[in-house]
Amino acid sequence: MRIFVRVFTFFVIILVSGAANLPPFQEGNRTLNIMNADTEAKVKAAFIFNFTRFITWKSDKNDAPLRIVIFGSEKINAFLKAYVEEKNLSSQISVISVNTPPDGKENINLLFIDNSKERFSGEILRQLSGKNVLTVSDIEDFVLQGGIIGMYNEGGRIKLAINLSEANKSGLKISAKLLEVAKVIK
Amino acid sequence: MIKNTSVGFAVFLIFLQTAPLCLAQQDTSKIDYFALSLDELMQVVITPSKFPQLAGNVTQKIDVITSQNIEAAIAGNRNISEVISKLPGASVVSLSRNDANWGTYGGIGPKYSTYMLNGLVIDAFVDPMSLDLNAVEKIEVQRGPASVFYPNFLSQDFAGSQSPLAGTVNLILKERISETRTFIRNSFGSFNTLNSQLYHQSRSGSLHYLGGISYEQSDYTDYGSPDSWLNMRKNPLYKKIKGYAGLTYLPEDNDRQKLNIYLHGTKHDGDRGRVYLGFQNDYFTFNSGYELKLKDNLLFQSHLGVRSYKRAWQESNFGIIDTLKSLDGVDQFILPVDFSLSYMHHTRSVFSIGADFQTADYATWTDRLNGFKLYGNKANARQLGIYSQEEWHPLDELVVRAGVRYSRITTTVETLNGQLPLQSDNSWERFLWSFGFKYDFNETNEIYFNAGSNFSPPSFKSIGGTIPVGSAGLPGFDGQLPNPGLTAENGTSFDLGIKIGLPDQIHLNVRGFYTIINNAILDNVISQSPSQTQSMNTESSTAAGGELEITQVILKDFSWFANITMLSSKTNNQFDADQDGSAIPFSPESIYNAGLYYSSPELFTLNMYLNYNSGFYDSNSKAGRTFYKPGLLLNVLLSKQLYYTDANSMEGFLEFYNLTNNKFDLPWQFKNTGFSVMTGIKVAFL
Numbered sequence: 001m002r003i004f005v006r007v008f009t010f011f012v013i014i015l016v017s018g019a020a021n022l023p024p025f026q027e028g029n030r031t032l033n034i035m036n037a038d039t040e041a042k043v044k045a046a047f048i049f050n051f052t053r054f055i056t057w058k059s060d061k062n063d064a065p066l067r068i069v070i071f072g073s074e075k076i077n078a079f080l081k082a083y084v085e086e087k088n089l090s091s092q093i094s095v096i097s098v099n100t101p102p103d104g105k106e107n108i109n110l111l112f113i114d115n116s117k118e119r120f121s122g123e124i125l126r127q128l129s130g131k132n133v134l135t136v137s138d139i140e141d142f143v144l145q146g147g148i149i150g151m152y153n154e155g156g157r158i159k160l161a162i163n164l165s166e167a168n169k170s171g172l173k174i175s176a177k178l179l180e181v182a183k184v185i186k
Numbered sequence: 187m188i189k190n191t192s193v194g195f196a197v198f199l200i201f202l203q204t205a206p207l208c209l210a211q212q213d214t215s216k217i218d219y220f221a222l223s224l225d226e227l228m229q230v231v232i233t234p235s236k237f238p239q240l241a242g243n244v245t246q247k248i249d250v251i252t253s254q255n256i257e258a259a260i261a262g263n264r265n266i267s268e269v270i271s272k273l274p275g276a277s278v279v280s281l282s283r284n285d286a287n288w289g290t291y292g293g294i295g296p297k298y299s300t301y302m303l304n305g306l307v308i309d310a311f312v313d314p315m316s317l318d319l320n321a322v323e324k325i326e327v328q329r330g331p332a333s334v335f336y337p338n339f340l341s342q343d344f345a346g347s348q349s350p351l352a353g354t355v356n357l358i359l360k361e362r363i364s365e366t367r368t369f370i371r372n373s374f375g376s377f378n379t380l381n382s383q384l385y386h387q388s389r390s391g392s393l394h395y396l397g398g399i400s401y402e403q404s405d406y407t408d409y410g411s412p413d414s415w416l417n418m419r420k421n422p423l424y425k426k427i428k429g430y431a432g433l434t435y436l437p438e439d440n441d442r443q444k445l446n447i448y449l450h451g452t453k454h455d456g457d458r459g460r461v462y463l464g465f466q467n468d469y470f471t472f473n474s475g476y477e478l479k480l481k482d483n484l485l486f487q488s489h490l491g492v493r494s495y496k497r498a499w500q501e502s503n504f505g506i507i508d509t510l511k512s513l514d515g516v517d518q519f520i521l522p523v524d525f526s527l528s529y530m531h532h533t534r535s536v537f538s539i540g541a542d543f544q545t546a547d548y549a550t551w552t553d554r555l556n557g558f559k560l561y562g563n564k565a566n567a568r569q570l571g572i573y574s575q576e577e578w579h580p581l582d583e584l585v586v587r588a589g590v591r592y593s594r595i596t597t598t599v600e601t602l603n604g605q606l607p608l609q610s611d612n613s614w615e616r617f618l619w620s621f622g623f624k625y626d627f628n629e630t631n632e633i634y635f636n637a638g639s640n641f642s643p644p645s646f647k648s649i650g651g652t653i654p655v656g657s658a659g660l661p662g663f664d665g666q667l668p669n670p671g672l673t674a675e676n677g678t679s680f681d682l683g684i685k686i687g688l689p690d691q692i693h694l695n696v697r698g699f700y701t702i703i704n705n706a707i708l709d710n711v712i713s714q715s716p717s718q719t720q721s722m723n724t725e726s727s728t729a730a731g732g733e734l735e736i737t738q739v740i741l742k743d744f745s746w747f748a749n750i751t752m753l754s755s756k757t758n759n760q761f762d763a764d765q766d767g768s769a770i771p772f773s774p775e776s777i778y779n780a781g782l783y784y785s786s787p788e789l790f791t792l793n794m795y796l797n798y799n800s801g802f803y804d805s806n807s808k809a810g811r812t813f814y815k816p817g818l819l820l821n822v823l824l825s826k827q828l829y830y831t832d833a834n835s836m837e838g839f840l841e842f843y844n845l846t847n848n849k850f851d852l853p854w855q856f857k858n859t860g861f862s863v864m865t866g867i868k869v870a871f872l
Contacts, residue, residue, distance in 0.1 A: 039219075039230070042219045043219050043227055043230050045219075045220075046219040046220045046222060046227055047224075047227055049220055050223075050224055050227065054224075072364060072365075083220050114364065116364035116365055117365075119830075119835065140252065140254060141739070144739065157228060157230065158227070158228065158230065159228060160224075160228070177224070178224065181224050181225060181228060183691075185691075
């Protein structure tokens, strides 16, 4: 028991000293927030941002900003928004977070469905099928359920899967570069 | 001595805590993920329990069992080891719903893979039958010799100290809760088994929390082989209640730090089929973890845990009328703590240093109906580890990992087999190493190699036993015979594997491995009735094997997998012809697994899993060993969504365990209880 007390005391000392050394939070510094944020969410947000470069929508010819809707992940929404604002891209890309499942009537170019909202995905995909909306998710086997781009974890890395027939059905053109790095399901 | 070690340990930890701040001031490298190309983003490794590692710094083969896989798994003996049994190399020998798993991993015996909870060691024998899987997000199984990050688990019970030489099994708890969710799951089935589960998760700002209760009771059935020493005269009733709660603090707008706490308790009591063969097991687990991102490329992590295992049982004289003889028990209290610093440099490489410490109190006792306990073994063991590892990326496609660990184990014995020990203090020191590399040919093809060393001193249970020295072969004395002459064992393990991606979503993995343990401590069954085991040193033990696995996702609703493991194990002992050349106990020659998953558009789901184990011996004594052949085990899960809205769902399910009713014999005169079925309903709501 004495050793328990000693080790516990040391643990508390270390935690206290760690808290004392804690760099002050800089909530006003958006860049710092991005750099310190959860890595997995950051990487997913970066992937979503990258997709806008490699996909062609029918609406690309008009000047309206590309509408990215995030369903179920406050983190990804925050990182994307912060980056778009930081790079002054608001006139080109608009990032919106929703708490209820989109019903297909909204104006959406890219919809991300977080895996926590998996139970809604079937209905969402049914309503968006054939519409000019890029559906992206980290739900397991998302592309096999009719989604267009799926993010999945393999060996700890995020990999991509693309359902090409769904993309074609939705009138989306995917660049060869994106198809090259993803697992393509026809 | 303990004091000096502890003071040194604390000074080292404070150094760890302050040194990185100095280092960090000079390093300005950052990763801007938005600036990375698609190729580069796909090289970022997200490992939940460790610092984010780049470009596949993990060189071992890792399998992830997701929460969906966990839910679809059938654990007929209520043991987590059954969930991982479909992976290559795992041979699960779960004795009953009331007893531990004595299987092997990589053919080298039951104590060469460690279990962890959020990266902190737990017991591979007790915790898999104690912890509740509802709180688990995923299970990461790492095959092959582990890195120097992971220490032995200092257990003194069962087969003793557990080392990560053949692999690790890491249970990752749910931490980030995205929505409030509650479910109730009730099922009923064979042996009048009633199982009820209540689970709730939610968040409040930065606090994410979960909690639940599980209860199971059953009349169960005789799990002793014919003429078993268990001598059951009635159904062995049991009750098991688990309670757990977890809390994670994740700042909403800044992930510089993370704190999580998890508590779990299990109360498991019942009897072994006779009026005076009751048992009562009380297990408690506390796990806490703290992460602090000192700089973008510098992470401090620490964990503290408490593991308390209390097992008590009645011993009786078997006759026309049973009479109670004694109340016996084992108490074990283990406290692990660790600290580490990970420093990311040159964009993709990671340098880590860390330290860990464990203290384990172990006692075996008997109450001969006098109202007080007589202690057979009473002892304490401490383990200190200090390690350093570099994960270096000389090329984009190549990662090289090398590490070294200093390990010191010290023991203090108060009593051993009821006697004062000849030597009360003992200690062992070793430098351990680990090395590995992985080369990615392209996105789907890779080759990897890993090697590492480990050592384990004999456990108190092995040295002091649980029954007296002179009780060998005497009726009424079931347990472990002492062997005070045991010495520490040293092991080295290697693996080499390739991963190949084929057309049509087919993935192929081939892995070979070789492990040698010098002075291996093996648990041999000495007598079936009375049921007696004794630990013995051999000159060396070797296990070599190969794994072949294939997976394919054919359609969105249909996937399958199959794997084969071939093993060859041998005990070498030129001084004992009876042992020389015999196979390692519990190590089979081959294991086959296959499974399929099908989901219909009507929300009907089928999961089928088949396992074939070619059989193994229970001892390395050629004269005294018995061969056991589990053979085929076929499990099927059927489920259907009965009701479904945005907020609520109701699912009905049917679990068929051991469909072929294969009542195969198991060591210590146990047997598989054959076919059983459970059916129930799960209702989930926001």
